[in-house]
Amino acid sequence: MYRFCYPNWMRQVKHTLSTETNGPGLYEITRSVNNWCQQQGMEEGLLTLFVQHTSASLTIQENADPDVCLDLNDFFNRIAPRTGPYRHSAEGPDDMPAHIKTALTQTQLTIPLLQGRLSLGTWQGIYVFEHRDHRHSRRVVMHLMGE
């Protein structure tokens, strides 16, 4: 007893998303991620987001009240201040705190895709969390495996 494998059988697709940032804070990428996923035409699968940096990170947070993102950024500034006793200072006072904030949040997020949609809760948004002062273009690898 066997089953023929149709072309929509399990497969992988990937893409790199670039996000322009302009100073510390949370930049929502939910719509871009969602749009790309929809275009792949999968019904069920697993999406992995991977940010290729160590001074910017990923987080899933409330996307209803924008104050939540501001308060979050403030919290991370309090917990990892620029004036800490850091050895690593050659890249500027915002760099070592950026590495700490990255360690405390996520470099990678994996989200199930159910019935063609990301299984995010009602108030969940996906964010790139920028920790450095200057403008950056941040790369997020998107990898979707499913059928």
Add this chain to the structure above:
Amino acid sequence: MYRFCYPNWMRQVKHTLSTETNGPGLYEITRSVNNWCQQQGMEEGLLTLFVQHTSASLTIQENADPDVCLDLNDFFNRIAPRTGPYRHSAEGPDDMPAHIKTALTQTQLTIPLLQGRLSLGTWQGIYVFEHRDHRHSRRVVMHLMGE
């Protein structure tokens, strides 16, 4: 040279687990997760847990001494106190600390399934970490891909 694909070839299954919480703290879900995985009859695979909230999170911790969970909850209360200088306060004094604690822990966990069992270490338990005061029903999406 080709191989026929038998029905137990790579597949995906998913389910939503509801966990009732009654105030801040860690609620172990290891047994429920394990039981569901066993029922799927897979030998090798990848389990992803995704909590659909931004004021409750996931963590893997020691499940031997219950004091570890109490100390963890205390630590997160010290690091993200209710009396912080928060803009976001309309949903109560426990809400912004809840978002911070979620950012500091996990919204998602992925665990390999090996020889039909989750590859947890001897003392590792899977927990829903509730950060809010009132009773909640927390949804954890379970997605298992394997064969």
Add this chain to the structure above:
Amino acid sequence: MYRFCYPNWMRQVKHTLSTETNGPGLYEITRSVNNWCQQQGMEEGLLTLFVQHTSASLTIQENADPDVCLDLNDFFNRIAPRTGPYRHSAEGPDDMPAHIKTALTQTQLTIPLLQGRLSLGTWQGIYVFEHRDHRHSRRVVMHLMGE
């Protein structure tokens, strides 16, 4: 219209990596992980690393300036000191801080494999973050799914 499934169609491989640690700090495992992945001969896939402990964790950090790792370890000692008001103390003063540091970092990392290579950024290294004083052998389960 159907497609025959060739032997290199989607598959899973896994292996357990042991890392010897000798006191708190970050131990880079990028090369070992990379080497194992290369040996599997996959073009596209998803690598999951899972550490089977609750007093050691995983993190992705800058692997250029070694001071970053020292500063990170210092930061986690400041935020989770040994002299905290902990109930759980029977396993030594370094144990409860170790659980806290684990909760604040990662037990699991998932990294896409693209064109036969892990999609790490230029400066990203994979580390086992040891939080305990004594020598340990830390197990990291590696699970690779792809084709």
